[in-house]
Amino acid sequence: MDSNPPPTENAISGLFTYFSPMNRKAQALLILAILLMAGLLLDVLLGSVALPLADLWQALTHPNEPSPAADILWHFRIPKAATAALAGSGLALAGLVMQTLFRNPLAGPDVLGLSAGAGLAVALAVMAGIQIGEIGQAWGLAATASVGSLSVFLLMVLFSRKMTDPVGLLILGLMVAAITSSIVSVLQFISQAEQLQSFVIWTMGSVGNTNPRELGVMMTVVLLALVIILSQLKALNVWLLGESYVGSLGIRVKSSRLWLVAGASLLTGAVTAFCGPIAFVGIAVPHLVRLFLPSAHHGWLIPGVMLGGATLLLVCDILVQLPGGSQYLPLNAITALLGAPVVIMVVMKTKNVRW
Amino acid sequence: MVISGETILSTAHADVGYRQGRHEKVVLTNLSLELRAHSLVCFMGPNGIGKSTLLRTLAGLQPLLRGGINLPRVEAGKSVAVVLTDRVQTYNMTVRDMVSLGRYPHLAWHTHLSASDDRIVDESIELVQLQNLQHQQVNELSDGQLQMVMIARALAQQTPLLILDEPTAHLDLNNRVEVMNLLRHLARTTGKGILVATHELDLALQTADEIWLATPDKSIRSGIPEDLVLDGSFDDVFQLKGFDLKTGKVKHQPFRQEKIRLIGEGYRFLWTKNALERMGFAVDPTATRAIEIHERDWRTDQGETFQSLRSLTDFLGQPRN
Numbered sequence: 001m002d003s004n005p006p007p008t009e010n011a012i013s014g015l016f017t018y019f020s021p022m023n024r025k026a027q028a029l030l031i032l033a034i035l036l037m038a039g040l041l042l043d044v045l046l047g048s049v050a051l052p053l054a055d056l057w058q059a060l061t062h063p064n065e066p067s068p069a070a071d072i073l074w075h076f077r078i079p080k081a082a083t084a085a086l087a088g089s090g091l092a093l094a095g096l097v098m099q100t101l102f103r104n105p106l107a108g109p110d111v112l113g114l115s116a117g118a119g120l121a122v123a124l125a126v127m128a129g130i131q132i133g134e135i136g137q138a139w140g141l142a143a144t145a146s147v148g149s150l151s152v153f154l155l156m157v158l159f160s161r162k163m164t165d166p167v168g169l170l171i172l173g174l175m176v177a178a179i180t181s182s183i184v185s186v187l188q189f190i191s192q193a194e195q196l197q198s199f200v201i202w203t204m205g206s207v208g209n210t211n212p213r214e215l216g217v218m219m220t221v222v223l224l225a226l227v228i229i230l231s232q233l234k235a236l237n238v239w240l241l242g243e244s245y246v247g248s249l250g251i252r253v254k255s256s257r258l259w260l261v262a263g264a265s266l267l268t269g270a271v272t273a274f275c276g277p278i279a280f281v282g283i284a285v286p287h288l289v290r291l292f293l294p295s296a297h298h299g300w301l302i303p304g305v306m307l308g309g310a311t312l313l314l315v316c317d318i319l320v321q322l323p324g325g326s327q328y329l330p331l332n333a334i335t336a337l338l339g340a341p342v343v344i345m346v347v348m349k350t351k352n353v354r355w
Numbered sequence: 356m357v358i359s360g361e362t363i364l365s366t367a368h369a370d371v372g373y374r375q376g377r378h379e380k381v382v383l384t385n386l387s388l389e390l391r392a393h394s395l396v397c398f399m400g401p402n403g404i405g406k407s408t409l410l411r412t413l414a415g416l417q418p419l420l421r422g423g424i425n426l427p428r429v430e431a432g433k434s435v436a437v438v439l440t441d442r443v444q445t446y447n448m449t450v451r452d453m454v455s456l457g458r459y460p461h462l463a464w465h466t467h468l469s470a471s472d473d474r475i476v477d478e479s480i481e482l483v484q485l486q487n488l489q490h491q492q493v494n495e496l497s498d499g500q501l502q503m504v505m506i507a508r509a510l511a512q513q514t515p516l517l518i519l520d521e522p523t524a525h526l527d528l529n530n531r532v533e534v535m536n537l538l539r540h541l542a543r544t545t546g547k548g549i550l551v552a553t554h555e556l557d558l559a560l561q562t563a564d565e566i567w568l569a570t571p572d573k574s575i576r577s578g579i580p581e582d583l584v585l586d587g588s589f590d591d592v593f594q595l596k597g598f599d600l601k602t603g604k605v606k607h608q609p610f611r612q613e614k615i616r617l618i619g620e621g622y623r624f625l626w627t628k629n630a631l632e633r634m635g636f637a638v639d640p641t642a643t644r645a646i647e648i649h650e651r652d653w654r655t656d657q658g659e660t661f662q663s664l665r666s667l668t669d670f671l672g673q674p675r676n
Contacts, residue, residue: 250432250460296448
């Protein structure tokens with residue numbers, strides 16, 4: 001039955017093996033990995049304090065010799081770059097999972113209100129006396145924010161059963177985000193000044209304020225979520241066809257959905273707890289990656305969006321500090337500048353925004 | 356040739372419908388049905404009578420209200436494969452990727468396809484004759500091709516039972532015939548039992564081994580198509596208006612006073628009769644006015660000759676003095 005192709009065809013196809021779809025996927029991942037390395041390097045090299053390369057190299061190779069360069073490098077720039085990479089990959093993965101689960105290219109942790117839910121939870125925690133940036137409270141903060149995300153996600157799953165139109169779901173998500181944000185505003189209004197200040201800075205988004213303990217918590221939660229999501233790898237590919245096909249292919253619909261919701265909520269919660277509600281990375285990165293990673297298989301897409309998300313947030317972090325001077329722009333201003341056009345492109349490109 | 360195989364699916368006093376909290380809506384009740392290997396069963400009935408509900412229940416996608424379903428349910432996803440009406444739109448997915456999804460119940464978490472899985476995917480693609488399109492993007496296919504891909508995906512699941520919900524909706528006549536012929540061929544050659552919900556009365560009557568007919572009293576009548584036609588079941592259910600099932604044609608009321616005798620045979624006779632009846636003439640072997648049907652033309656008993664049915668009917672349509 002599987003007849004051998006004629007030898008000439010074989011020789012020609014052999015010539016083009018390098019350009020076959022299989023290799024294009026591997027190439028795309030390789031390019032993303034190289035971009036990520038470049039992003040990490042630039043983010044560490046550039047900053048408001050200009051440091052000569054020689055000093056940086058000295059600090060990098062001799063971490064135990066005290067010097068201003070070593071201090072900046074090990075206590076500020078490397079944690080900041082690591083946070084940006086981790087937060088970007090986490091949010092992008094959450095966005096991918098949500099887009100697949102809802103079969104909605106306009107889904108993402110920010111537009112469907114998950115980030116806002118995490119924000120409300122964190123605001124309540126701050127009101128209750130938890131200090132953002134306090135060493136001992138990193139786990140508590142991450143857990144609180146994750147519960148906030150999870151609550152909104154479950155609400156959106158309920159909505160999605162009635163609202164099958166992707167744009168309709170997007171609007172519902174924006175409304176939920178608006179409600180939670182206005183509750184946060186009310187809380188801000190009645191809270192005390194010092195709590196308010198730390199919270200307002202938090203809402204602008206930042207990857208520069210995490211301490212090593214928080215970074216460790218964030219990494220642990222992101223890895224846990226990644227394991228949960230990878231356990232649903234088969235299911236994710238089938239979710240692209242919709243709920244009925246998931247059931248017909250022998251996958252338990254409810255438990256699969258619950259694990260995916262939990263995974264995406266943990267990612268959004270952990271990232272939002274320590275970096276604030278970062279907009280547009282989750283929704284935009286999967287689209288950017290799909291443009292040149294020719295696969296619908298999540299075995300390719302998951303590493304793709306994680307590399308792409310890390311790179312994009314590193315680029316944003318570089319731009320935040322690039323204009324020179326000691327001032328930092330709010331991170332969210334830059335992510336929106338890069339991410340919003342992608343969303344506009346998706347809406348304009350697909351008349352019927354659903355897959 | 357009808358090969359009656361072993362029973363693949365049977366139900367005993369089954370009730371299907373929806374349960375929401377305490378409220379229960381029974382759609383079809385007391386169903387005792389049987390579906391055999393090698394057979395194509397067409398499931399018909401008016402819109403909104405609950406065809407999809409029964410199919411989803413049989414496929415295990417929603418719970419049965421009462422009664423029993425007997426299926427060789429070895430493991431979820433390995434006894435029934437489905438093709439649903441849900442519109443599938445994908446990005447960056449090739450035909451082969453889509454068909455491979457049918458192997459998922461047989462794969463480990465990492466979704467690696469073994470050599471034998473690959474061979475089954477090949478075979479499934481060949482059965483629907485899409486070898487040339489297997490590296491094409493699914494979202495670039497026509498509706499007919501997409502339906503074939505979804506059927507190949509279900510075939511790759513290698514289940515004894517295949518359930519399709521309205522697979523010919525939105526397709527043009529040619530594709531509809533192609534899909535139904537394929538399903539009939541698959542039932543014969545692969546030995547699967549195939550259950551198809553369809554509105555295509557004429558196609559179903561000509562291809563199905565058995566018809567399940569959902570009736571307004573929430574039950575299902577089953578039988579071979581010819582029996583259901585002759586005992587009037589179809590007329591009861593569909594209350595056909597102007598379509599005569601026994602001849603398979605639209606009924607014409609002769610609105611002209613004239614009767615015409617046709618002399619001839621074969622297809623040319625049938626289509627001439629069709630044209631005259633559509634024009635409102637009664638075709639009657641005892642009529643005095645006669646038309647002879649020849650190889651290349653039509654001749655009246657008055658000696659006029661016509662090269663086409665249009666010129667003939669134009670002539671007959673003129674008021675005569």
